[in-house]
Amino acid sequence: MAISPGGSWLATAGDDATVGLCDVATGTRSRTLSDFTGRVDTVAIGPDGSWLATASVDGVVRIWDPVTGETLKTLAGHIGRVTAMAVGPDGTWLATSGEDGTVRIWDPKNGDTLQILSGHSGGVMAVAISPDGSWLATTGYARTVRIWDPATGARLRTLPGHSGRVTAVAVSPDSSWLATTGEDGAVRIWDTATGDPVRTLAGHVGRVNAVVIGPDGSWLATAGEDGTVHVWDSVATAGTAPARISPAGAVVAISPDGSWLATAVDFGMMQFWDPATGSRLRAVSYGGTVALTVSPDGSWLATASSGPVEIWDTVTGAQLRTLSGHTSWVAAVAVSPDGSWLATTGDDGTLQIWDPDTGERLRVLARDVGRTTALAFGPDGSWLATAGDAGTIRMWDTTTGATLRTLQNTGSSRSSVTAMTVSGDGNWLATTDYEGSARIWNLAADVAPRTLTGHTGWVAAVAISPDCSWAATTGDDGTVRIWEAATGAPVTMMRTNSHLYTCTWHPDGQGLFVGGEAGVFGYDVRRPARGG
Structure with missing residues (x-):
């Protein structure tokens, strides 16, 4: 047509x-x-x-x-x-x-x-x-893209990279990049000046047949034989093949300066890694972890599990303090923005506040929270939010324990909240659930939450980029999804071959780390300046 x-x-x-x-x-x-x-x-x-x-x-x-x-x-x-x-x-x-x-x-x-x-060796497809x-691009059976001078017929560049026939090609409005699709299911972005690959967008299952680029070049859409159409943010580099950092990691946290990454599993090993090189810095053996949080200065971290909450020195790996007070599994732990308080909650339904420097329990903020799976402080530390099995999100005054606000996750019994985070500016919070959805709640207005759909299994984790512009989610379906926080529009999706349980952003906003059964992987999610 x-x-x-x-x-x-x-x-x-x-x-x-x-x-x-x-x-x-x-x-x-x-x-x-x-x-x-x-x-x-x-x-x-x-x-x-x-x-x-x-x-x-x-x-x-x-x-x-x-x-x-x-x-x-x-x-x-x-x-x-x-x-x-x-x-x-x-x-x-x-x-x-x-x-x-x-x-x-x-x-x-x-x-x-x-x-x-x-x-071309074989037929030309697009x-x-x-x-x-001034130039044209062609694709074909031979797994390559070729760029030509139409005036002279000279071949200017050959772009290898696809592992199957290259089915479609489109050029950006400013000619600075082009996008190709192929039988290998990949969408590839290329720099037309150098012929270098810029990034690969993974999300389709099977052959991708078509690609179009928006009039302003800010987005592209692809259609595949899996029956889906994907709309991608062309400015983002999310989707670049990830670097494997750790062989396993159900829980992941990064230092405030981005110099180390901590990974933990529930069978008793916490490891520290250099996120730039992937080399292991040190390892600590202990009882296992289901939750992990890092102090604002990066000097200590706290772990939560079926036993007591423990505080660790991030430089030496030494255990500093043990916080005993919960009568059952501790499922969530969070540190206040100034590092002076530590909040814990879990299966016993209590919300407790601790002094991380002394290990002293300062107060039991609430005794009737219910089974809680997620916990997050507001940006000024004056309130914190809890969420759990009933799908109820409560915001608490951290001094008095008064309930400031209650939000209800709607849906079936599977609408229980699995993860939660608060934006750095405190304007909204994001939750995930077992129904395969993520929700963004506007804390400044009494409106229904924005629902983000796309995952085909339960969503395990959500993280907000440092500039509050993107939300990342991971789930049981093995996908990493990035969304526009303001609109809920999907930016990109990357697929892995295993269940994913956690995600966290690099402090500079240019990296995203996800963890699951197959390991911990780092994605490059920089947004480069657009060519002129």
Whole structure:
């Protein structure tokens, strides 16, 4: 299908060996072009709308007058099916690709062949032209992308990277990058000036058939044989192949300066890693961990488990203090923004406040919280939020223990909250649940929460980027999803091959660390400056 420059009519092609010209306003077919010997595979319209190009399985390209339906030119040269077409920005040339492995440049007015581009080993599947017409990109069976000079026919660059046929290509509005899709299920972004790969977006299962880029270049959309359409933030580099840091990690926390990463599992091993190199710095053996929090200055961290809460020196790995007071499993632990308080809660339904320097319990803030799975302080430490099995989120005054606000997660019995975090500015909080959803609650307004859907299993963790612009979630379906915090719009999704239980942002906002059964992985999520 192709749409006319003014948007008043469109052309459709299909298996019935016809091309239909349709009025967009009325939806009626105004003309049918039928001088074909078989299926019509592709169609393109000149930039002024004065001519239309079609290509069919017989390998013939035809130029038509859309007003009269007259065939203006017949362009013969391809052997076999013509797979794709693209029109130069000034309308003086037309590029076609074919199963014969060639790309041909034509003059649509007189039908002359201007260039024949040869070099693909196997059929060419797609072609796209830069907005200024100075180069074009082609993809094909041979797993490569090629960039050409249409004026001279010279091949400028070859971009390897896909592990299967490259099915589609699109060029950004500023020509600085292009996107390709393939049978390998990957969406790849390339720097057109250097030919270097910029990032790989993983999310589709199986072959991806099509890609389009938004008019301002801020997003791209892809469609695949898995029956899904993905819309990606093209500015974000989220999706870059991750670096494996740790062999296992159900719980992950990072130091305030980003110099070390702590990982823990529930069978008694806590390890410290250099997130830049992936090298292990030290290891501590102990009773196991289900929750982990780091002090604001990074000098100590606290762990929670079936036993007491323990505080550890992050430099030496020595155990500093043991906090005993809960009568059952401690499921959540959080430190106040100034590091002066530690809050704990769990299966015994109590919410307790501790002095981390002395290990003294300062007060039991509440005794009827219910079974709690998540805990988070507000940015000034004057309140904290708890959430748990009943799907109820309560905000407490940390001095008096008074309930300041109650929020209810709606849904079935599986709407129990699995994780929670508060934004750095305190304007909203995010929760996840067993129903496969994440929710963003606006704390400044009495409105319903924004629901983020996409996970196909329960969502285990949520983390907010330091600048409060993105929310990241991980889940039982093995996916990492990044969302626009303000709108809830999906930014990107990365798929792993195991269940994921935790995620945390690097303090500079340029890295995301996720942990699960297969290990702890670091993703590059920088947003580079857009090319001019």
